[in-house]
Amino acid sequence: MMALSAYLPLSSSSQRSLVAAVLDDITDAFLISEAERRDLISNLLKDLEDASRNTRNGRLFPEDAPRALLALKTLGKHPSGSAVIAQPANLSTLLSLSACTAFKDYPEASNEALRCIANAMLLVDSARSTWTTKEVGGGNASVKLLEKSTSPDRLFLASRLLFLTTVSSFDAGSYICSLVEEKHIVDTIAAKLDILIAAILSSTKMAKEAMVDLLKFAFNLLLHYPKLVECEPQDLKGKGPVTDKDQDEEDDDKVMGDYWSPKLEGLLPPLLRIFNTLPPTHPSPLAAPLTHAIHGLITIPMTPSLKQVWFGATPRGRTSSSRSSRSASLAGSQGNQGNQPASVPPSSSSSGSNSPTSPSSAPKHSTLERAFNALSAGARSLTRTPSPLTSPSKFDTVLRAYDLLDVSLAHFFPGNIDPDDQSVKDRCTAECGGDTTLDELIGPLVVLVTRMCLADESCRTRVRNLIVPPDLDRKSPLESRSDILGRCLRLLACVYHDRLKSSVGEMLFAMCDSDATTLSALVGYGNVAGFLFNKGIMNAPPANTSTTHDSPIFASGGAELNPITGTEVQKVEVPEMTDEEKEREAEKLFILFDRLERTGALPPSQNPIRKAIAEGKIPTS
Structure with a gap:
């Protein structure tokens, strides 16, 4: 009771230095009983309320408010x-x-008061619903705080309050609906995210933390709102157009991404700007807030009305309803640049020759160079007014996603290391914390690439040509390569990264038009047999594995490919035998078959040597 006994004797006549010392002691105290803690909080709140009237006849004066609220926040951490x-x-x-x-002359007091509220909402679930009641009025106050705030520290506090308030759709369902439909919160979030992008690029303090919590709040809306209102059902389970039967089956258990509301479309442009403009992080290429932006993006469908926002006005590849026509088009693109999307850059996994997707005179750029070039372009675009929702995206989101995936896999799986190697787990633990796994870190990015491939044929073509370029060197085992293709194939055989393994398999499957034969022909049936088996697909390798005009396989020079490994068949030149060598080999065979016949292992009627002699094919002396 020492802290309480030191605080209660204070009065308006006490020296302010003594008041400050007592409050500091409360903040630094290690052992405070629950009863004393409750009494201190009650007295501090009462005295702060008196101080807010500026009567200066209580224990605390306005200038004591920041220190007193800091002590209150510390007490509230229990x-x-x-x-x-x-x-x-x-x-x-x-x-x-x-x-x-x-x-007003002590702005930190306001921030500390909001931190006290946020801590209480974090530790006490019931405080989240209490906060939005009419009695407290915190719901509307949080929205106004977000609307008026421009500094990262205030945006962080407003976002934290709104994030905690909207965690549960059961408790905050009506509040979430009012935010979207009445408060126009989507427009507010979009504007504040753009402010924070510029703040992060200028290394402003607390900008990253503010964006993380604002993205968490946005994710809550994306997750819960479509489940709370009548929304457009999306393509469920990849079955194509939604039928009444499908919808009835899903109504009782709506899953993220199954339903979508156009009222949330305003969140897509700022999320894409974040995804394309945030600079690379160190040491891990994937870190918050970029990872939170990815989580938000995978909840937004790529509907016809949103495709232009997702993919912009990038040139479209040639489309065809038949797989053979697509294969012919892809095979022909090796010699015809016009069949390839002009924006596809040379892949780092190619054999080293100029890619057919770009002029031979163009310089080749590494993955990191492309990523930094995209970042520079994105940063320059922030100086202009953001384009409206219906205007084409200024970014190459597909290439950005591929670059991030390539760099992330190369970082955590350097060279051709086994994904199950202990050093991989140690690196993830050291850089991302013990609770974060590569399934959680890289998996959502793989899902994003997969959804792009499923939504758009030109994206499938681009991703396929980036991961498995037409001029791929197939002389060595594909799964031993130290590029994105080799890492993906090794992940398919790993044990520890189960969810990431499945996600990578689905990505490769999607980029091959969800066709098992195309996937097997492209990377070898042996590399994907386990994945296809788990999907219930028992397709054997394609019968025709040579590189022809109709083959989906790209191999330079028309070389014959091994259907199991996906590598070129190396023809072994057998030297011509001399007559003496042929006689010696024939004599060895005669002795072996004679020995088998004498031991009873081979009946005389089945001895090929005796049969050849009887037919006169072997002369006898």
Whole structure:
């Protein structure tokens, strides 16, 4: 009870230095009983409320507010303390303190009051629903705070409050609907995300943290709102157009991505700007807030109305309904540049010759160079007014996703290392924390690439040509390559990264038009047999494995390919035998078959030597 006994004797006549010292002692105290903690919180809140009236006849004056609220926040970090703060009257008091004019000369006081509320909502679930009640009025206050804030620290606090409030659709369903339909929160989020992009690029303090929580809040809306209202059913389970039967089956258990509301479309452009413009991070290429942007993007469908926003006005590849026509077109693109999308760059996994997708005189760029070039272009675009929703995207999202995937796989699986090697797990633990796995880190990015391939044929063509370029060197085993193709094939055979393995398999399957024969022919049946078996597909390798005009395989020079490994068949030149060598080999065979006949292992009627002599094919002396 030392902290409480030191605080209660304070009065308006106490020296301010003594008040500050007592408050600092409360902040730094290690052992405070639950009863003392509750009493301290109650007294601090009452004294802060008195100080907000600026009467200067209580224990605390306005200048003491930041230090007192810091002590209150520290006391609230324990669940017993947060339970007191989470009471409606106390939440209402803290909300009024955050906007108190008496504390206007002490802006940190407002921030500390909001942090106290956020901590209580984090530790006490009931505080989240209490916050949005009319008695407290925190729901509307949070929206106004987000609308008015421009600095990263205030945006962080507003986003944190809104994120925690909307975690549960059961408790906050009506509030989520009002945010989207009445408060026009989507437009507010989009505007604030653009502010934070510029802040991150200029290395402003707290900008990343603010964007992370704002993206978490946006994800809650993307996740919950389509489930709460009547929305457009999407292509369920990859079965094509949704039927009434499909919809009835899914109505009882809506899954993320099954349903979509056009009212959320305004979130797509800022998410794409974040995805395409945030600079690479170190040491891991994938880190927050980029990972949170990816989580948001995979919830947004690539509907016909949104395709132009997703993919922009990139040139489209030639389309055809038949697989043979597509294969012929792809095979012909090796010698005809016009059949290939003009924006496809040379792949780092090619054999080293100029890619057929770009002029031979164009310089080749590495993956990192392309990523930095895209980043520079994206950063320049931020100086202009963001384009409206219906205008084409200025970014090459497909290439950006491929580059991020390539760099991320190369970072965590350097060279041709086995994905199950202990060093891979150690690196992930050291760089991303013990609770984060590569399934969680890289998996969503793979899912994003997969969804692009499923949604658009030109994307499938581009991704396929980037991962398995037409001029791929197939002389060595594909699964031993130290590029994105080799890493993907090795992941298909790994044990530890189960979800990432499945996601990579689905990506390769999607880029091959969801055709098992095309996938087997492209990378070898042996490399994908396990994945196809788990999908219930028992297709054997294609019968025709030579590179012809109608073959889906790209091999330079028309070389014959091994259907199991996907590599070129190396023809072994057998030297011509002399007559003496032929006689010696024939004599060895005669002795072997004679020995088998004598031991009873071979009946005389089945001895090929005796049969050849009887037919006169072998002369006898």
